[in-house]
Amino acid sequence: MNASMSRQKATVCSAGRQACSLNPGVVIRFFPVHSLVSSRFSPHMVAPAHPGLPTSGIPHPAIVSPIVKQEPAPPSLSPAVSAKSPVTVKKEEEKKPHVKKPLNAFMLYMKEMRAKVVAECTLKESAAINQILGRKWHNLSREEQAKYYELARKERQLHSQLYPTWSARDNYGKKKKRKREKQLSQTQSQQQVQEAEGALASKSKKPCVQYLPPEKPCDSPASSHGSMLDSPATPSAALASPAAPAATHSEQAQPLSLTTKPETRAHLALHSAAFLSSKAAASSSGQMGSQPPLLSRPLPLGSMPTALLASPPSFPATLHAHQSLPVLQAQPLSLVTKSAH
């Protein structure tokens, strides 16, 4: 976790969500669905720097203080004196508040539901929680998802009003990310699947995470990938929903993930496999065997009914190839999950 994230977490917690994980109700109380937008972009939270808007001294939630320590300006360097050296300019740039991206629908959903899932599942690892949340997201009804899309849309609107010149590109490079390896060919990927499967069978580096406490069963991240066994409660809704835009998640089939940390994925897959085996026993057949092979399944982007794409204005108007129905993907579970970008 980088520094800005830490700061933000601290900000979020201190801003009222004191029990970040202890009390599942707290999150909802402070970030209820209908107040998520306002809590982030409400006028009283407006960034002081934004022209024409009231200032309160309360930093905007989307703003994160610059990473660099603020050094006291030398007395000789008055702002009025405008012969700025490159160093000064650089410092000023560094001091520029970090305006964060507005949250998308899923992020808003996660924010609201995380604590609940944590409480239900006694899980804390976000990676696992997010898998569960991803699955829950796809199980949401269209109306429920629309609610979050609408919120996200408002967030974006408000964000663009507050920061008209802001671009998502501004934040590029703020997070240091491991360089992504070049995309492997499918042959290579298949090879890697096999290798990862081998790793799965042979070693598990990380300690196990308990996904399914016996007393409090919950959605397993495994099922999110193996959801052919565990299809959405309303498959038609999932298919119809632009949120689960019929296209399969091309990224999820990307083999890159296999190259990053196979042992970790193998570890996750171990749990997934265990979960799946029990699921498979329960679900008496059919679906899985009838599914086309994962990697060869074409993107059903074109199969998306245009009426559905166009219908509710609150849903995203566009679809990307990688926006998909992971619900339909699955299979070797974490072995085929989306790469680390």
Add this chain to the structure above:
DNA sequence: TTGCCTTTGAAGGTT
């Protein structure tokens, strides 16, 4: 201390 993991969606860049 820092980056990865993991999810979906948005946005901007590249092919």
Add this chain to the structure above:
DNA sequence: AACCTTCAAAGGCAA
């Protein structure tokens, strides 16, 4: 147009 890359949140974990 299609594809690719990055970042948004979160907290445990590894280096």
